[in-house]
Amino acid sequence: MPNTEPVQNGFLLSRHSHDRKHDRKHDRKHDRTGGQAEIILWVVTDTGPVRLVVEGERPVCFVVTSHIEALKAEFTKAFPGVESRPLPLKNFHHEPVTALYCKGVGQSFQMHDFLRSRGVELLEADVRLADRYLMERFVYGGLAFTGDRVQKSGYQECRNVKIRPTEFKPNFKVISLDIECSERGELYSIGLSGQGYGQGYGQVIMVGDQEPVDWIQWVADEKALLESFEETMKILDPDIVIGWNVINFDFRLLLKRAERHGMRLRLGRGQQPASWRNRRGETDQGFITIPGRMVIDGIEALKAATYQFDSFSLEFVAQTLLGRGKATEDVDNRMAIINHDFRHNKEKLARYNLEDCRLVEEIFEHTNILDYLRLRSQLTGLELDRMGGSVQAFTNLYMPRLHRAGYVAPNLPEDGGLASPGGYVMDSIPGLYRNVIVLDFKSLYPSIIRTFKIDPLGLVEGLKAPEGTIPGFRGALFSRDQHFLPDIISSLWVQRDEAKKQKDAARSQALKIIMNSFYGVLGSGGCRFYDTRLASSITMRGHEIMQQTARWIEEQGYQVIYGDTDSTFVLLSETYSDDEARATGKKLEQMINDRWTAKLEKDFQLASDLELEFETCYQRFLMPTIRGADTGSKKRYAGIKATSSGQELVFKGLETVRSDWTALAKYFQTELFSLVFADQSPETLVRETVEKTLAGEWDDKLVYRKRLRRNLKDYVKNVPPQVRAARKADEMNQSLGKTLKYQRKGWVQYVMTVNGPEPLEYRTSPIDYQHYIDKQLKPVADGVLPFINLDFNTLIDEQMGLF
Structure with a gap:
């Protein structure tokens, strides 16, 4: 018998909607549109997993009332089961709309096709039923629920469900997975580890018949491996x-191998089968669905949290974050080693398999990435495995508020969205300076949205009743009191300040990313709320603020040498001490903030949420020229500043921080700028670097590492060096009977030789040292030497004559 229990808290793991199958032959005979819709929500609770089954919710979309009235007779005949209900809602053109409620998801798709074929625009037809159900109840992550419960195998099922939002921090049970296989995809083993299982769980399921090992489970063949899994x-x-690339490699292969054995891999709760869906237009990228469970790929999760690495290989990320890497002595020949170990040393391969699982676990723990994803879900309603999703996050937060204000949301722009102006970037004044301070506006675009009430609803209402509105750009007018986005940002802002006080890095990062994404969303043709007047009113107001700020600073007798989006670089007197420079920075900070407060009150009768902060004092600073020109560069500079742990050398946009430059260029730039900033001559460094390069002493620093952004065969007209090197490498791999490594994107390492680019693993020609002098050392030197009256070619002429 079902059991109704008190309210219980949980965390939303996944959501899905489908049409319930017909229960009676009579239904199937008389209704060809499918069954009624139901929503399935899997929830993690303190007492175990719960499957919430929500019934009675109907897919809905909206049409302009006059449009559906013109088709009423034909529509009613075609879809007698669809409820048509005029509502006190209107579109952004202030036309009244009618809601169309369908019985099931299948019927809604049929209805959409019918109306679109007759030229009727459907509003919000693309909103998934489960998403609408949650967002309209403001349920993001945590939820409290009640209902009638029945115990199932391994979980509870709850019907007659009612939910409401709540705060709940789940204790997820997490397993790290990694597989080993042959180059043909034959499975050798599956590794699993997890710290949430007693003293920590670690096991490898492996094909073989060996001596018993307590952490290895031996199975007879591949099918037995999958069954044991x-x-x-x-x-x-x-x-x-x-896992690491766990969706598009591990799980994709597991499902393919199961299919070869006639198996449906039953990995879900209640032994429900996992399923795969390809991304649109992709054959090797897709989505995995495991009922009651969530799969999170470490690479995509770190990218979502704005982590950046030169490479997202497990080896590179583990070495960078943990200081250790994969348990193999030869990463480049890993496939050959795996094959050898499977035949001759299975226990070694099992250890390697399990170590990869544990590396991923430790990376997740080190970065607190699950905390970040959980917090993001609680703030925006995004699923834990949803990477990117800024548009969906905005929609989740904004759409239910819009409905309560009497509007339905527009559709995506038909033209894909017109471009809006980018951030302000000032023409720089090149030079080698002392005492340059940087003044930053704290979260400039979110603060502009808050201050000037920039908002989709505010624009619609402002244009409807222009009197007393706040002017924007490109004809925009914003209501002073009817808006949602400024208040949403204010709430997130307060939460972030609190998170920073509590040193809650994961929460602070999640809030920062969400707030800063809102401008991009409003300027994206992929967002239903896109309007060029919205995005332009943010960026063009930013231009105005940056230019006025520079004028006020220069009125005080200081020179502004550069400005970039939200940062202003100010040159102070060379005679200032570090303390005097910092005091001047704080004085300018207060002056600018006071002036904006007064100006916005006087000109717009608005309270200012703009906040300028003194951010950095560079004791020495270089603003280079554009290569081959006298004009100053943009988004490229270097400086040295004092920190609590000593002096720090900072590079922005220069070779040292770019992954496509060699280690030689990065070493040379760091050493060269350190000498110049310390007022020491770099002549000896320049000559010795060229000499050692020509002598072959630094061959290990000459390797290029570049990404193949397309499949190898797709490079036809433009064939860059990395592609030529990759093709040579795979030609050799093919001739040697090895696995082709570079056919589908990826990274390639190569060196420039007298016969052009050659892959590092198959180089046969002498290195072209002149290339590295001309293309790696000279550009770095030319960025700084002219400012101290030196010339690279003049300095190295003597060395070049010796070789």
Whole structure:
């Protein structure tokens, strides 16, 4: 018998909607549109997983009332089961709309096709039923629920569900997964580890018949491996499975191999089968669905949290974050080693397999990435595995508020969205300076949205009743009191300040990314709320603020040498001490903030949320010229500043921080700028660097590492050096019977030789040292030497004559 229990808290793991199958033959005979819709929500609670089944919710979309009235007879005949209900809502053109409620998801798709074929525009037809159900109840992550419960195998099922939002921090059960296989995809082993299982769980399921090892489960063949994996997942019952490229490699291959054996891989709760769906237009990229569980790929999760690495290989990220890497002595020949170990040393391969699982676990722990994803979900309603999703996050937050204000949301712009002006970038004044301070506006674009009430609803209402509105740009007018986005940002802003006080880095980062994404959303043709007047009113107001700020600073007798989006670079007197420079920075900060407060009150009768901060004092600073020109560069500079741990050399946009330059260029730039900033001659460094390069002493620093952004065969007209090197490498791999490594994107390492680019692993020609002098050392030197009256070619002429 079902059991109704008190309110219980949980965390939303996944959501899905579908049409319930017909229960009776009579239904199937008389209704060809499918069954009624139901929503499935999987929830993590303190007492285990719960499957919430929500019934009675109907897919809905909106049409302009006059449009559906013109088709009423034809529409009613075609869809007698669809409820047509005029509502006190209107579109952004102030036309009244009618809601169309369908019985099921299948019927809604049929209705959409019918109306679109007759030229009727449907509003909000693309909103998924489960998403609408949650957002209209303001449920983001945490929820409280009640209902009638029945115990199932491994979980509870709850019907007659009612939910409301709440705060809840789940204790996820997490398993890290990694597979080993042959180059043909034959499975050798599946590794699993997790720290949330007693003293920590670690096991490898491996094909073979060896001496017993307590952490290895031996199985007879590949099918037995998959069957054992199913059983292990049932026993461990994880909420989340993590891994490295775990969706598009590990799980995609697992499902393919299961299909070869006529198996549906039953990895979900209640032994429901996992399923795969390809991304649109992709054959090797897709989505994995495991009922009751979530799969999170470490690479995509770190990217979502704005982590950046030269490479997202597990080896590179682990070495960077943890200081250790994969358990193999030869990463480049890993496939050959795996094959050898599977035949001759299975226990070694099993250790390697398990170590990869544990590396991923440690990376997740080190970065607190699951905390970040959980917090992001609680703030925006995005699923844990949804990477990117800024537009959906905005929609989740904004749309239910819009409905309560009496409007339905528009559709995506048909033209894909017109470009809006970018951030302000001032023409720089090149030079080598002492005492340059940087003044930053704290979250400039969010603060502009707050101050000037920039908002989709505010624009619609402002244009409807222009009197007393706040002027924007490109004809925009914003209501002073009817808006939502400024208040949403204010709430997030307060939460971020609190998170920073509590040193909650994950929460602070999540809030920062969400707030800063709102401008991009409003300027994106992929967002239903896009309007060029919205985005332009943010960026062009930013231009105005930056230019006025520079004028006020220069009125005080200081020179502004550069400005970029929200940062202003100010040159002070060379005679200032570090303390005097910092005091001047704080004085300018206060003056600018006071002036904006007064100006916005006088000109617009608005309270200012703009906040300028003194951010940095560079004791020495270089603003280079554009290569081959006398004009100053943009978004490229270098400086040295004092920190609590000593002096720090900072590079922005220069070779040292770019992944496509060699280690030689990065070493040379760091050493060269350190000498110049210390007022020491760099002549000896320049000559010795060229000499050692020509002598072959630094061959290990000459390797280029570049990304192949397309499949190798797709490079036809423009064939850059990395592609030529990759093709040579795979030609050799093919001739040697090895796996082709570079056919589908990826990274390639190569050197420039007298016969052009050659892959590092198959170089046969002498290195072209002159290339590295001309293309790596000279550009770096030319960026700074002219400012101290030196010339690279003059300095190295003597060395060049010796070789």
